[in-house]
Amino acid sequence: MDDDLQEETLVADYQEQVNYEADGADLDRIDTLGVGAPDLKAQLDAAAQPLEYQASIESKIASYDNYCSLFHYILNSEGPVDVEQPGLGFCWDLIDEFIYQFESFCRYRNRVARTSPTEEEAQVLRENPNVWGCYSVLNVLYSLIQRSQINEQLAAQKRGEDGNAVAGEYGSRPLYRMLGYFSIIGLLRVHCLLGDFSLALKTLDDIEMNKKAMFARVMAAHLNTYYYVGFSYMMLRRYADAVRMFSHILVYVSRTKNFQKGNQQFDAIAKKTEQMYALIAICVSFAPTRLDDTIHTALREKYGEKFARLQRGGPESLPVYKELFQSACPKFINPTPPDFDNPSLNIDPVDHHTDIFMDEVKNTLYNPTVKSYLKLYTTMDLKKLSSFLDVDPEKLRSWLLVNKQRSRQIRWSEGGLLEGETANSSELDYAIEGDLIHISEAKQGRRLVDWYLRNLARAY
């Protein structure tokens, strides 16, 4: 999937998209508004703009009210509202900002309740328990999806039929179709923030993960989709699938890097990229796999020492796992109002998820040790190995069981993102007969054709 041929197409694709975006921006400016909604365009524009970093609590609440009335207008007017050519990037920004404000408000509210529950802010928050409620946020996203019949449209396209035939009055308009589409991606993100990783993946049932998908036409959407899908896979312990997602997008980013300079989203892209390298380091340490050369090099540049520590395992790797996880995980939220009367109960959800993740790290801490020894032998006595490692045979048996279990992973091959088959992800395999460990290795033969083609391409 990472050959040179693809690189060319990637670059061509990217340029096409950049141009597309530029076209969209022009159209935004010359847009004419529908009759009866003179300020709709201005409202939409305002809603897609980020809130000031130090916005007061009043403006956070006001912003929520604005979203409510805006979406109410879009969804519940008599018939679809008219805004022509709203631009794909613009629709993404609108949904993205909406969810971002929900996320930061929940985190802010939780933080206030934990650290300064007696101050005036806390009082205002107490009096407004329904602001940025999870039900109203989900309601907006699901309503946009239903109004636009976007799932029906995507399913029809998947079957090779015309999506427009099932789009209906609303869904045939670009504004509704695009808002509906990005609401699906938005749901992926919201479910992930709430810690519901299987539902997050389920949400994308009708979207195919490839370059032709609509999300791939907006860089930020492309990046975020792969990030959240990859992260959800990671939490479902499907590391091979997670690595596949992160690799795909990171290769794409690295090969189109030169076109992104000067882009206003450059910093955001760089940050997400950094996070995904951290996650890929974690996943690869859990399930060693051969990475694309570009990614491997970048990974060693960015996280060389840390990556090596993860791969060695053992107690020294624990702080590194924790640090990388916390720097790269989504900003998890608690959807309900906090308990202002008991500040200590309002634990940061990020800490909660870190604890859960770290338990799996601790359970599999000695897999690298076990593997590094077994690799050297074809048969080995269990008692002898336990004396090498200086542990009880009892404990070693547990390590061997754990390592074997974790080398079996569910891996996607076709269908929805949640589907897949169990596969042995490790080159090393073994079986124990009494105290004797029989070890086998599946070796990768030399990849001659690949080598030949690469060098041939270089010779042109």
Next chain:
Amino acid sequence: MPQAFDKCKERPAHIEEILNGLNRYNPETTTTFQEYVNQQCEEKYFDTYASLALLKLYQFNPQLLHPETVTNILVKALTVFPSPAFSLCLALLPPSTIPYQPGNTSVPTTDFTESIQKLTRLNTLLESAQYDAFWSTLESDDLYADLYADVAGFEDLVRIRIAGEVGKTFRQIDLGVLSGWLDLRGDPLIKFAQSACGWRINGQQVEIPANAENEAKSEVKGERVDVEMFGRVFRRAYEAPA
């Protein structure tokens, strides 16, 4: 062959319908889901995806949270190890249950948090294959028996999972080791190994027939070559005049 995560072959049609629609967010379906959890406890199967939907309803509506149903779900999740099911359930519980910090005194302990912490400890022991310690922990406190009282055949369900894991890794295992892992001795142990697992007892050793997982065959994987790899070379041949 595992089924997709969102499927469960025993799942009744009315639950499937709720899961696929917006009613999965409707607080009124809580009781339906709770009854479904009871059914799973009685009929010895576990529908992870549906259980997560119920935990999500609790996450959105904390006032509806029914502690016994939550602990029943967690006990059921133990019976499907090794799997991420238990962690996925924990992920939807309130962070204040601090599942991994039983000694933390900055958060008041309640019966509910204590139960969650105890079950989490059991999960860690199973996931890290410390089966001896799992059984001794289970017997160390009467509270455990109360926690799994509603789950029919809990101990045997766990034994079957442990045996399944043993069968994947071992071809032959010492009877004494197996006895500790399954918490069975004497006749019940022999009977379990022979009739439930289909293993042969040979003196102090238990022989496990070959299966796909305990063979450990060496192989050399060949390179996969398909026509598309040559696309660029072919294209080049037509394009370049020189």
